[in-house]
Amino acid sequence: MIKRKPFLCILLLILLFFTLSCTESEERESGRRPQVITTTNLIADMVKRVGGEFVQVRALISPGVDPHQYKASEADVIRITGADIIFHNGLKLEGKLEDVMRRAQNVIPSFPVSRDIPENLLLRSSNGDYDPHVWFDPKIWIYAVQTVADALVALDPDNTIYYRKNEEIYVEEILNMDKTARDKLAAVPQNRRILVTSHTSFAYFARSYGWSAIGIQGISTMGEVSVYSIHALAKELVGSNAKCIFTETTVSSRFIDALQASSVILGSGFIVGEALFSDSLGDEPENNTYTKMFLKNVDNIVACINEGGG
Ligand SMILES: [Zn+2]
Incomplete structure (x- = not known):
C-alpha cells in the first residue's frame, strides 16, 4: 500500500x-x-x-x-x-x-x-469524546x-x-x-418526538428542542454496526411511537435501509423520511445556508411524522 x-x-x-x-x-x-x-x-x-x-x-x-x-x-x-x-x-x-x-x-x-x-454545554458520547x-x-x-x-x-x-x-x-x-424551528417542532405531540438517523448527529438538536435522538452509528461515521444490533434497535423502536427514520445526505443509507428492512420483518415498517442535512449544507438554493438547511430539516422531520399518523 x-x-x-x-x-x-x-x-x-x-x-x-x-x-x-x-x-x-x-x-x-x-x-x-x-x-x-x-x-x-x-x-x-x-x-x-x-x-x-x-x-x-x-x-x-x-x-x-x-x-x-x-x-x-x-x-x-x-x-x-x-x-x-x-x-x-x-x-x-x-x-x-x-x-x-x-x-x-x-x-x-x-x-x-x-x-x-x-464546556458544560458540550455533550459527550458513551466513549467520553465530545x-x-x-x-x-x-x-x-x-x-x-x-x-x-x-x-x-x-x-x-x-x-x-x-x-x-x-x-x-x-x-x-x-x-x-x-x-421558528422551536414553534414548528413544538407542534409535534410529545410522544412522537423521536428522531432516528444514520449516525448520532442530532443529539444537540434533541436536547435543544425536547426530542429524543437515536443514531445507529454513534457520533462518528467511522464505526461498523452489526446486523444483530440493528435488528435489536428495530425491535425497541417498533415497540415505541417512532414511525419515521432518516437517512443523511453525507452518510450511506445502508444502516437505515437495514433498520427499515428489520421493521418490516417485525410487522411494522418505518417510513424513511427525506434525507436530512447533518454534517454538510446542500448545494441548492433552499438548503445552501445554515439557516435554510436547518429549517429544511425541521420541515422534513415534521412532514414525515405527520405522514406517519398521530
Ligand atoms: Zn457527524
Whole structure:
C-alpha cells in the first residue's frame, strides 16, 4: 500500500516555508482580501456572513461529503498554505484532517470554531469524546459566530466595525431561525418526538428542542454496526411511537435501509423520511445556508411524522 501521509507532510512544510518567506506580506500590501479556508461548508457560510465582502472564503469539503472520513488532498494542502486564516470545527469532527490542521496552526492563524463554547454545554458520547455536531443547537452555534468574528477582527482590525455589525445581524437571524424551528417542532405531540438517523448527529438538536435522538452509528461515521444490533434497535423502536427514520445526505443509507428492512420483518415498517442535512449544507438554493438547511430539516422531520399518523 502506498502511504501518502509523509508526502503530504513534506509538501506542507515546503509550502509553509515558501509562503512565509516571500508571498504573504507582498500580497497583503497589494490590498487583496484575506483568504479564508474552512473545513466544512457550515463554517464557510458563517465566515461569509461575518466577513462579507472583506474576505474570500473557500471550504475544503464539498456539499454532501462526510467530514468524519475526509482526507486532505495535495490540492487542499496547497490551499491551506495559501490561506491567511483557517477555521475548522474541532472536537474531532474532521478526524482525518486534524494532523494537517495541527501542522498548519504553527504558522497560519487557525481556529476551531468550537473553541469558546462553554464546556458544560458540550455533550459527550458513551466513549467520553465530545459530540462535535454543535451547530444543531443554534444557541451554541452563536458562540462559534463570536469566535469567527473575534478572529477576523484580530486579523483585519481596520474593518472591526463592519465585522461586528455583521456578527450582530447574523446572531439575530440565527435566533429568529431558532424560534421558528422551536414553534414548528413544538407542534409535534410529545410522544412522537423521536428522531432516528444514520449516525448520532442530532443529539444537540434533541436536547435543544425536547426530542429524543437515536443514531445507529454513534457520533462518528467511522464505526461498523452489526446486523444483530440493528435488528435489536428495530425491535425497541417498533415497540415505541417512532414511525419515521432518516437517512443523511453525507452518510450511506445502508444502516437505515437495514433498520427499515428489520421493521418490516417485525410487522411494522418505518417510513424513511427525506434525507436530512447533518454534517454538510446542500448545494441548492433552499438548503445552501445554515439557516435554510436547518429549517429544511425541521420541515422534513415534521412532514414525515405527520405522514406517519398521530
Ligand atoms: Zn457527524
